Amino acid sequence: MNILRLILVSLLGYLIYKMVKPLFIGSGRQSARQTTDHTQENIQKKYADKIEDADFEEIDE
Amino acid sequence: MSLDNLHYIAVEGVIGAGKTSLADKLAKTLGAATVLEEFEQNPFLEEFYNDPQRYAFQTQVFFLISRFQQLQDLRQIDMFHNKVVSDYIFEKDRIFATLNLTAKEMKLYDGIARLMEKEIPVPDMVIYLQASTPHLMDNIRKRGRSYEKQIKYEYIDALNELYNKFFFHYNKTPLLVISTDELDFVHSEKDYRDILTEIDNHTAGTRYYIPQKTDRK
Numbered sequence: 001m002n003i004l005r006l007i008l009v010s011l012l013g014y015l016i017y018k019m020v021k022p023l024f025i026g027s028g029r030q031s032a033r034q035t036t037d038h039t040q041e042n043i044q045k046k047y048a049d050k051i052e053d054a055d056f057e058e059i060d061e
Numbered sequence: 062m063s064l065d066n067l068h069y070i071a072v073e074g075v076i077g078a079g080k081t082s083l084a085d086k087l088a089k090t091l092g093a094a095t096v097l098e099e100f101e102q103n104p105f106l107e108e109f110y111n112d113p114q115r116y117a118f119q120t121q122v123f124f125l126i127s128r129f130q131q132l133q134d135l136r137q138i139d140m141f142h143n144k145v146v147s148d149y150i151f152e153k154d155r156i157f158a159t160l161n162l163t164a165k166e167m168k169l170y171d172g173i174a175r176l177m178e179k180e181i182p183v184p185d186m187v188i189y190l191q192a193s194t195p196h197l198m199d200n201i202r203k204r205g206r207s208y209e210k211q212i213k214y215e216y217i218d219a220l221n222e223l224y225n226k227f228f229f230h231y232n233k234t235p236l237l238v239i240s241t242d243e244l245d246f247v248h249s250e251k252d253y254r255d256i257l258t259e260i261d262n263h264t265a266g267t268r269y270y271i272p273q274k275t276d277r278k
Contacts, residue, residue: 040215047160047219054159056227 064091064261067185068143069135071150073228074190074241075220076212077200082247083190083256084148090257093144096135099127109161110211117161121170125154129177136182151181152233156223160216185235186263188256189228192241194218237263240271 070093072084081097088095100106103123109116132151158170192200197217201209228238237259246253252272259270 043213044215047215050160051219051222051226054223054226056155056230 064257067091067260069145069147069182069184070186070188070260071147071184072188072190073148073150073153073224075192075197075217075224076209077197077204077217078190078192079200079241079247080148080190083188084146086246086253088144088146091144091146093146094138096131096145096147098149099131100124102127107208107211110208113161113216118166118170121154121158121162121166122173124157125170125174125177128154129181132181136180147184150184150187151178152227156220156227160219160223183234186237186260187231187234188237188239188260189224189231190239190241191225191228192221194221196242197221231267235263235265236267238267238269240269243272 070084070087070091072080072087074080084095084097087093103120105116105120105123109120128149128151132147135145138145155171155174158167158174162170194214194217198214201212201217228236239256239259244252244256246256255272256270259268262268
């Protein structure tokens with residue numbers, strides 16, 4: 001009886017672990033992706049600003 | 062200006078445009094010496110592609126000094142009796158610096174570059190190889206240089222826009238702008254001959270050569 005209870009508790013624990021794990025990993029991945037997207041946006045904005053500010057007219061004269 | 066009267070030609074373009082390939086071919090045709098970028102000697106280049114913010118200034122200054130030394134050596138050559146083809150112009154560094162340096166670094170860089178520019182011989186003609194960013198990325202991937210694997214599409218795209226902006230205002234020498242998306246001057250003798258004809262026909266100002274797909278067949 002005790003062994004059966006132990007097996008059931010272990011099984012229940014494993015099921016809870018299987019259910020909860022993707023939530024953490026998923027949110028971690030999403031968070032990493034959000035950071036990458038944010039960095040990407042920053043780089044693109046930086047490049048866009050530099051292109052807009054670039055003034056090559058002066059040096060050719 | 063005919064090919065015979067050109068003593069110093071510079072080929073320009075974004076990374077992967079085919080500058081060195083065209084410069085080599087032109088040099089062979091004209092019996093000219095080549096002055097080629099020594100990018101592989103830049104010890105900061107690989108680190109730069111991995112961490113641009115940290116290594117941008119070192120990379121830029123190394124290129125600036127290296128190109129200055131190379132082009133200053135041209136002053137020793139008798140240009141009336143010798144021909145030279147290079148795969149860059151000195152001003153190209155400013156395009157890269159504009160994108161990669163901070164405002165403070167740019168100010169310092171600009172001061173040094175302006176002093177150097179006065180000592181550099183001016184080409185008889187500049188050829189700008191223009192290409193779309195996907196085409197450039199494809200060329201970069203095909204040539205498979207290890208340190209170029211880190212190059213991002215966004216970086217090449219931004220460089221491409223800056224190059225176009227730079228050459229839109231360029232008026233220092235006769236300029237031939239060649240659209241290379243539909244050209245294969247490395248493998249097609251006809252495409253290469255067409256470029257020679259364009260160079261031969263160009264006299265002053267800016268000339269655009271935009272071949273269409275059907276022209277080659």
